Structure formats: structure tokens, C-alpha cells
Amino acid sequence: MEYLKTLRNNNVIYSGTRNTKYNQQTISDFSIRFVFSGNEKYSIGKRQLSIHSDSFLILNKGTQYSSVAESAIPVQSFGISFDDKFLQDFKNSWQLKDDTLLNINKYPYSGRYENEFDETIYPFKGDLFFNINHLKYHLDRGLQDELLINEYLHHCLINYFKIFNEEIFQKAQRLNFLNRSTKIEILRRLNLAKEYLYTNYNNNIHLEELAEYACLSVTHLLRTFKQAFHATPHQFLVQIRLQRAMDLLKNTDYPVNEIVNMIGFDCPSSFIRLFRDRFKTTPLKYRQSF
């Protein structure tokens, strides 16, 4: 279903199928981009950010980007652009609360660094996943009530900032550096590594190339990545691959052996073992459950 809905408060919601390359564009408002099937690759400067149905991307106002639909199946894209005033009202209302997610004193990296760190790939999970799916469900069926739509959008921002805190602030807190600027610089480089893994998950990634992309030595990358993500880059990569395998098993008819190759595993038996360890079921049983 294709629609571009501009609300009276200038929030904009887009839903549609993308199957081409989109040339350089400039983001007019803070935006969240999702895909519900297939995958879409965004280029921002030298960075390549690929989003699948298990992840989403934040784009800041003024960012220049181009995007291309990458998968064999059509890309079901869904995006929300938040009007400046709506976003600022939301931030103000949350900053007034004691237990706010945006509390500047509680989270020393907010404000000044927020704009730099938020423009990255995040896992599409938790309450954001439920609320976006509900919103899309209603919009696909012609929902016109802007009060309700804005209620969903307000909650999307609550949910996004919760994920932002988990993925950025909490990871920064875990880094064992006393110097604040060192912490921030390491976090910036680890984010590059994370994006690289999300985007190139189906390739054979060597630690050396990952470290080079993140501008860290291999030892430094391994040590700090583990501190921030509670997993090695390899474990993190395996989790992405397994998540994507789940998506392919659920939404396509590709044979398991083909999926193994598509997600970057060499060996079907190790894939099945890892899948069973992670999800307590086999790939075939998981597929048959739908």
C-alpha cells in the first residue's frame, strides 16, 4: 500500500514499495526509516547503512543521502518525518520530568552529542516494534484520525529515545575510559564497526578490515567492542545473521541451504546448531510454525 500522509502539524508518514535507486536528497526533518521486507541501503557521505526488517535508521534534518533498494524482493519502506515543533515539544515535555529519558544531568552525552550519535542503525525491537506495527496497520486501512496518529507518533519518540539510551548512552557508560572525550571518540568508532557489521553481515568479514573501517587496532576493537556491546564482533555478527535468517525463513520460500549462503554462513550444520541454541527450535520447525 502506497501513501504519503502529511498531517496538519506537518509530521509526514510515507509507506510504499521501493525498487529503484534514489539520488542524492536532503532530509527536511528528523526522520525514522524502516523496511518491512527486503532491504534498503543508504549512503551518507562515505558511510553505507543497510536496513532490514530487524533494524531502523535515524536521519537528521539537513543530512544528505542517497538510497537504493537492494534485495531481490520488493522493498516495503515505511518512514516518519517529525516536524521540528512536534519534536521540540516532545523533548521539552520529557526533559521536565524527573525520570526523563532525556535528562541532561543523568545522561551527560545528551544534547551536545545527541545529533552526532543518533544518526545510525538501531535494532527494531521492543515497544517501538509494536507501536509502529499498530500504526502501519491502521494507516494501511485508511485511518484518518490525526489525534490518534499523533498519539502513536508521540509514543514512537518515547520508544526511540529509550532505544537510543540503551544503544548509545548505556554503551558509552560501559567503556572503561576515565577521559570523557576518549570515551566519546571510541564510541564514535565502535558505531562505525556496528554499522559495518549490520550492512555487510552476509560477507566474509575479517577483523582487520573491520578494525580498519572503525579506525581502531584489532586488539583495541576487540576489547572496547566487548565492553560496549557485551559481545565480540563475531558474536554480534552471528546474532545479526540469525535474525536475518529468521526473517527469510518466515517471509520467503528459499531453501534453508540457500538461506545459509545468503546470510553469510559457510556451513549449514553450524548454522542449524547456532539457530537451535539461540531460538530453541530448528530452522525447519520455525518455518513450519507459520
Place this chain on the structure above:
Amino acid sequence: MKIKYIPIFTDDLEKQVNFFTENLGFEIHGKKNILPGQESILLKTNNPDVFMVVMKDTAYEYRKNRIVLNTDDCLNDYHALKKMIGIKFFNEPQYLPMGLGAEFSDPAGNRYLLIEERSYI
């Protein structure tokens, strides 16, 4: 042994039953006298063996209930009940360990937690 009736006490039977049927979408099953001298109306629940029993009782203020109602979309139902019907909620929808919930009361002062259970695996 199993749960059969969930009593709701009120001083205004008609008003209370209307609240359930017109606002919350419950259906009337019939009338039954469960306790002597107490007029009661049975309302269907999603379990065919379990009924809500709305009873008239002048001491209803001392017999208030708390009931958890399930929804598959809390924001949508919150919006419909609050904005369209005018039910007063104690709070905006809040994130709880089991999902998203919001609390409201009926004319007799019973409290209802409208909860959308979410599996965060």
C-alpha cells in the same frame, strides 16, 4: 473448582450495565439472583463459563474491584475510550514490565487496567 462469577457492585444497576455494554462492548447474558434479594445481571466474558455479575448493593463503596482487561492495541482503545466516549483515565498509557497499560474507573469506582501484553523476546 474454577472461577464462575466476577461480582461488580453498584448503586445504579442500569448505569453500570450500560457502562459495560455501551462503552466496553460487553454483552448481556441474562438475569440471575445469586444472593438473596440482590438483583443481578450477568455479562458474558471471553470465557463461556465465566460471567461478570453486576449486583445492586447500597454498600457498593466498600466493595470495589480491580479488574485487568486485555487489549491487542492499548493506544487505540485508550484513544477510543477517552476521546470518543469520555472515560476518565488515571494516567496516560504507561510502559509496564508486561506491556503497555492505562487505568480507568467505572461509575461505581471500580478500577480497570487496560493492558496490551507484549512479548519482548
